[in-house]
Amino acid sequence: MSDLKLHHNRVAKHISSLPKSGIRDFFDLVNSMDNVISLGIGEPDFIAPWHIREATIYALERGHTSYTSNLGLLSLREEICNYLDKNYNLDFSADSECIVTVGVSEALDLILRAIINPGDEIIYHEPCYVSYESEIRMAHGIPVVVETKEEYDFSLYPDDLRTKITPKTKAIILNFPCNPTGATLSDDQLKEIAQIAIENDLIVITDEIYSELTYDGEHTSIATLPEMKDRTVFLHGFSKAYAMTGFRIGYACGPEDLIDAMMKIHQYSMLCASILAQEAALEALINGETEMLKMKDEYCERRNVIVKGLNEIGLKCFKPKGAFYVFPNITSTGLTSVEFATQLLNKKQVAVVPGTAFGQCGEGFVRCAYAASIDDIKIALKKIQEFCDELK
């Protein structure tokens, strides 16, 4: 302990002041237990499709073990731009408006570092993916939270966003379909949010990593709205739709000046994404649709089962249109999110993630990922039912 004190100043202030995620302890506990049925994983339970793994092996066999250009393989960037054009009506240049990154994680880090002057405010919506707040802080920005609410199915209500804007606001981060709520935005909401961004001259960073996993209706990117392309940085990757989390591969597309700034950081800090992951991603884009749609069909079935099951138990949740998460309200049990998750784990060996892992306003909710087999989901539902009955 005294040693730790002695070294107190070794770590930079903005890093030592980062909140230590309280949820780590819970994660460690889950990962140390055996025979857990998990609705806790934030990644597909599928293995990456064989043709993608096979293409990676083939790349290795042919000796593709070098660096690539900093921006990433041109063939991959071209295929990314084709894909975005075909599927989301987005028009980016492979030469100057696209950069291949080590997952959306790196892309997010790059864009934040590229645009933030110390003290700039970045608005993001909570409950949200765990990285946003700390990423903003590490880039010396000031995170400003706008809460999304259960009564609006955790959609971002434009008026709530408006109240958070100050002269220091530089950008907003959007993530729809959303981890952890599964929320999506309606066309009207998208339009209004775009209007707010234009009126206040804001950059929009849109993390659309779950866009393929949209079950009802079509996914629309905010970047396609009038006047938005020049202020939007579109982040996407292969982790979710193609079940490629471990490959660590993603990309950002946006206006040339911002991609160029991101590229500067990327070339010094990362050099380039792994060539094997890039080749795998190329294969996913060229030949991956069939397998991807099969996985999507299964997620959709699982969603229907889990939403119905949770509501029948009395853990109220709306039917999310995207991603692979549901975010039921657990206040009827009288427990906090952490109590609920910990007790459920200890008594019934079912893992869910406390809503507070995704921001303070996640209190009263837990995240259940349906990236698990229907059989496991059914067993988990039965055990959650027992757990809730025993609480009464």
Place this chain on the structure above:
Amino acid sequence: MKDKILKILGRNARLSNAQIAERLDISEQEVSETIANLENDGIIKGYKTLINEDYLSEKKVKAMIYIKINPEKDKGFDHIASRLSKFPEVVSLYLVSGEFDLILEIHEKTLKDVGVFISSKLATIDGVVSTDTHFILKKYKELGTLLTKEEKYERLKVTP
């Protein structure tokens, strides 16, 4: 909805109507009516079990027979194919492009039975020009299902 139900049954034909209904978020009645229609229309032809026969005590001798045919005037390939397909030991039969015309899969009790089938039932048919028999030594995959055991990979139980 027909297509969605067929897709689900294609993956697992043992699901009950209730299970299918909850997966598609439709009523059980809609499922049972749709399936009944599919059966009546001859779109669903039956439900069978995929068995890894390595574990059965009664082993069968299996072969793929490639058949060359001189098609009959007016009747084409269909007449011979329909005759062949009536033998219960013929488990599948396809008309194919290429050097051969029909591919027939046969399951018999013994090697001798296969020989008898070829010499007395197949080769004797008018129009059968030649046959080329390939005995099946091992099956790796059937109807999309791997018959070999795959190593299970354990991922983390909780991630953000």
